[in-house]
Amino acid sequence: xxxxxxxxxxxxxxxTFGAALLLPRRALHAADGTTIEVYKSPSCGCCHLWxxxxxxxxxxxxxxxxxxxxxxxxxxxxxxxxxxxxTALVDGFVIEGHVPAAAIDRLLAERPDIQGLAVPGMPxxxxxxxxxxxxxxDVYAFRQGEAQVFMSFIETxxx
Numbered sequence: 001x002x003x004x005x006x007x008x009x010x011x012x013x014x015x016t017f018g019a020a021l022l023l024p025r026r027a028l029h030a031a032d033g034t035t036i037e038v039y040k041s042p043s044c045g046c047c048h049l050w051x052x053x054x055x056x057x058x059x060x061x062x063x064x065x066x067x068x069x070x071x072x073x074x075x076x077x078x079x080x081x082x083x084x085x086x087t088a089l090v091d092g093f094v095i096e097g098h099v100p101a102a103a104i105d106r107l108l109a110e111r112p113d114i115q116g117l118a119v120p121g122m123p124x125x126x127x128x129x130x131x132x133x134x135x136x137x138d139v140y141a142f143r144q145g146e147a148q149v150f151m152s153f154i155e156t157x158x159x
Contacts, residue, residue, distance in 0.1 A: 033060040034108065036095070039072045040065060040086040047086040050098055050128030057101030059090075079142055082118035093117070098126035102158065103139045103151050114143040117150055125155040 036054060040047035042065035051061045066072065072087050076094045084097025093107055094116030103117055118140045119126055125134020134155045141150040151158055 033058040034090060035060045035062055036088050036090040036104075037061075038063045038086060038088045039069055041067065041069065044085055046098070046122060046128040048128075049130070050086065053127035054101055054104075057105075059101065059104070061088075077115050078118065079145075079147065082120045082140055082142055082147060084118065084120055085122060096120075098122060098128050099139055100127050100151075100153055103153075106151065112141065114141045117141055118147070126153070 036059050038047070038051055038054075038061050040051075040063065051063060054061045069087060073083060073096075076087055076089065076096075078087060078094060078096045082096055086097065088095040090104060091108055093114070095104060096116065096118035098119045099117045107114075107117055119137060120140070122129050123135055123137035124131035126137055136152060136154050138149045139151045139153065140147040
């Protein structure tokens, strides 16, 4: 992906889960940190490592293992071009893929008018994807058929 806006078609599915995404944003705080609901495959090791990254950075993940995440992604409005191996919900926002806790912290502090953040694919060195040769990767903010770079990282350091 490049730094320019990405265009994609938007799909919605109504239901209990979809209706919850349309409710006004409100803080979901646990005593030990912000609750983040994580939907992942039970066999995904990198997803487990990403959850550990969240915990180490003060979040309180609530993990739901699922064999097929396609419906969760569709209901949450995750663009196909930004899809990754796990999907999370935090305080009315969607988090797709290996998004660093620092980006989620900024999202929750600034509360921009977006659906959520995504790190497409599985970049080397992103949280949950340790690698001795980390690559630079972008975190995209997405909303209504468009995406733009929100932050850029090498490992968990902002560049």
